[in-house]
Amino acid sequence: MSLLPYAESERVLARVRSHARALALPSLLLLLVCAGLGYLGGRLPEAWQNLALLGLAVVLVVVGWLAPLCRWLARNVTITSRRTVLRSGVVVRTRQEVLHSRIVDVTVRKTVLQSLFGSGDVLLGTGAGRPLVLRDVPTPDLVADALHELMEAARPNGEDRWTG
CATH class of the missing domain: 1.20.5 (Single alpha-helices involved in coiled-coils or other helix-helix interfaces)
Known part of the structure; x- marks a missing residue:
């Protein structure tokens, strides 16, 4: 038996590390x-x-x-059907997670060097505090598009969060 009722329905969709560059x-x-x-x-x-x-x-x-x-090996991002989880740290492990229903905006930021190698930073804004930054992920536009789709699926009836 699972402690959380949604644990069975949550699927891991992607595991991402920063660019091997x-x-x-x-x-x-x-x-x-x-x-x-x-x-x-x-x-x-x-x-x-x-x-x-x-x-x-x-x-x-x-x-x-x-x-x-x-x-590099200690920092990874796991995108599930319900949330995005960022784990980092070698000695002191840090885990940050944000539910897709809480994300307000997804921003892709690329430096010149990142553009040359096809990577970039994906910023997940929740409207409160600093955004969660997925640093130097490969194909950031694809990650952002997937997160947009997951955000829309997480909202009931496709409602806008601010007019709901």
Whole structure:
């Protein structure tokens, strides 16, 4: 038995992460560190210098590649038939959710770089406080159109929220 009566009717429609472009520079750093370690490893005159080089390479990989990868993996958006849920955070997990019936407007914002890669920010305004921002999602126009349809379906009899 479910605690919430609507849990059976709620379906997951999409799971979205921010654009993988965020991992381009960390991946380039990983390649450079591996190439540098492969070239210099074992060539230094003292054993402690080789160990220091290895330690530096490990620190650069952990801080420059593994941390951004974990941060990218820890942030995701789940769009269901009733709500949009944003989860983020590596150490401190944050969960924000908004019901589609509470969304007043959906705005798509794109920078020049985001336009080149086909991504953008989707802002979900609820009329109270700051909007929920889905940062750097791929195909933001498609996400916005889907959210518009879900907003209309969530309103009883297709009524406008302000004249209802």
